[in-house]
Amino acid sequence: MKVKNLKTRIAAFGLAVLMGVSTLSSANAFAAEQTDVGQEVQASEQAVTSQKEQAVTADDITKEISDETFAVETSMEGIHYDAEKEDVTLISIQDENGGEYHPDKAGTYIASYMVVPKDQSDSYTISRKVILTDTEGQAHAQDNGGEKQKSDTKSEDDSDSPVQNYTDVEIEASGEEASAQAIEELKEDIEEGNVMVLSAAERATSSGSTVTLTKGRTIYYPSYLGNYLTCLFTVNGKIAYCLQSQKASPPSGSYVAQVLDSNKNLQKVLYYGYGGAGDLTGSYLAGKTEDEKYVYTHIAASYAYAGEAGFTGCNYNDLVNAGVIAYINYLFGQEEPPKGELSLSSTKLNAVRDGNLQKTPNITLSGDHRNYVTLSMPENVTAHNLSKGTSVTNGKIQIYGGDTFYLSTDLLLTGSYASGNLYGSVGKTWRTLVLTTGDSKQDIGVFESETAAPVSFSVQWLNMTRIELTKKDINTQNPLSGAVYGIYTDKKCENLLMTMTATGTDGKAVSDYFDAALKTVYVKEVTAPTGYKLNTEVYKVDVAAGKTLTVTAT
Numbered sequence: 001m002k003v004k005n006l007k008t009r010i011a012a013f014g015l016a017v018l019m020g021v022s023t024l025s026s027a028n029a030f031a032a033e034q035t036d037v038g039q040e041v042q043a044s045e046q047a048v049t050s051q052k053e054q055a056v057t058a059d060d061i062t063k064e065i066s067d068e069t070f071a072v073e074t075s076m077e078g079i080h081y082d083a084e085k086e087d088v089t090l091i092s093i094q095d096e097n098g099g100e101y102h103p104d105k106a107g108t109y110i111a112s113y114m115v116v117p118k119d120q121s122d123s124y125t126i127s128r129k130v131i132l133t134d135t136e137g138q139a140h141a142q143d144n145g146g147e148k149q150k151s152d153t154k155s156e157d158d159s160d161s162p163v164q165n166y167t168d169v170e171i172e173a174s175g176e177e178a179s180a181q182a183i184e185e186l187k188e189d190i191e192e193g194n195v196m197v198l199s200a201a202e203r204a205t206s207s208g209s210t211v212t213l214t215k216g217r218t219i220y221y222p223s224y225l226g227n228y229l230t231c232l233f234t235v236n237g238k239i240a241y242c243l244q245s246q247k248a249s250p251p252s253g254s255y256v257a258q259v260l261d262s263n264k265n266l267q268k269v270l271y272y273g274y275g276g277a278g279d280l281t282g283s284y285l286a287g288k289t290e291d292e293k294y295v296y297t298h299i300a301a302s303y304a305y306a307g308e309a310g311f312t313g314c315n316y317n318d319l320v321n322a323g324v325i326a327y328i329n330y331l332f333g334q335e336e337p338p339k340g341e342l343s344l345s346s347t348k349l350n351a352v353r354d355g356n357l358q359k360t361p362n363i364t365l366s367g368d369h370r371n372y373v374t375l376s377m378p379e380n381v382t383a384h385n386l387s388k389g390t391s392v393t394n395g396k397i398q399i400y401g402g403d404t405f406y407l408s409t410d411l412l413l414t415g416s417y418a419s420g421n422l423y424g425s426v427g428k429t430w431r432t433l434v435l436t437t438g439d440s441k442q443d444i445g446v447f448e449s450e451t452a453a454p455v456s457f458s459v460q461w462l463n464m465t466r467i468e469l470t471k472k473d474i475n476t477q478n479p480l481s482g483a484v485y486g487i488y489t490d491k492k493c494e495n496l497l498m499t500m501t502a503t504g505t506d507g508k509a510v511s512d513y514f515d516a517a518l519k520t521v522y523v524k525e526v527t528a529p530t531g532y533k534l535n536t537e538v539y540k541v542d543v544a545a546g547k548t549l550t551v552t553a554t
Contacts, residue, residue: 228313239275273297340452367401479507516545
């Protein structure tokens, strides 16, 4: 965008200009000086800085495309400069043939940076090579279709993509300040890649439908921060922040998604800042007006996106004294926005025997540690949260993301357990949303939420049974101790399943548990009580799961 056009649009819309506002003046001088636009353009065309005056140098760098910590738009690695003496900002990056930059595509790219000395001497540009390599080969493997799918590619997996697309953005104005011409120029800025609008808006419509971006009134910076202004924007009624794009050419949808997905601090600002779902300004900026909260968050978002260029129009000491820098550090120090997505390591479990109990294998709930589900346990079933060291029988227990748990119960419990739909306490997942203005080339990035799906699991309990035998004297019916019986799977009593313990003084003996799938077993004495003959009678027992079967022998 030309400097003249840029200044005209700032006056008309109050957009937040982040970078490239002048090739001659520093970020602070731009807002303070009211020089003739035509003279400034003419001066910029005549400005020539010799090589020896260029104190800032940039080394070529090589990065893996799988390196999620690298973002070319914010990385200063290999750039040698003094932050107290100059600002350095990326103004363009393209491949060697002049094509678009693709962070997921190996190749050599030429990155150009604007250097703005803080002593108000002439600005100049430097460049370097950014070489992306793909040693893992995953991004271009033949079996995944070559180049990774972009966010706007139709596929069967669109519903699971972390980047969602709206094909149409409707731009409107609220109030009398924004004229039809202003709205048209805003559309042009978006289409030409000069503006990005960021918001923590929730999804209000389905993919493919119209999203409303509303340009509202002008908001002036407080006098203690400088002579500057921005504009109130909303996306689907939610607070949005309009930022000057640092790309000279319109970025692709995949580029915008990369910026938002990799920039954790920007996500934090949109989520915890003014108008976000986790808005902390009510307490941290208590006593500030709504406009002040908006401006503070606008500056924080600008800084998260473009570094010191986000302080355009402000003096750094003023930002410190006003608490803006502390506010930015406070937002950056928060946890990443919570994620509502949850998953279970197993969803269909079969109980196994563990001594005199049956239990499920361990289950891990994967997800954000702030997100939890509540399990309701029926009578005689216990849930054990191994991670928290808690357990509950016939009640409710909370399982958090990252926790491992299991269920246990008596061996005679049969049937199954179903958890039902378990909804996380967070409930929503925050994702990158890419909006496009019809047939335009420019995308609008929005941080939005969608309802997270529930999780569930089921348990199949064992079908166990056992036998309780009572030995009595045939004449007196008194209990007899010392009798030992065997349990067989055939009526000839040739296939021994197990041997029961000897009867006690009460004449009773209880077998170990065995699988009720046997249907029928046979009980026969193998050792008679002292002073008694061996009883050769065979007792047929019809097996029933979940019960203790009784046999009386004489």
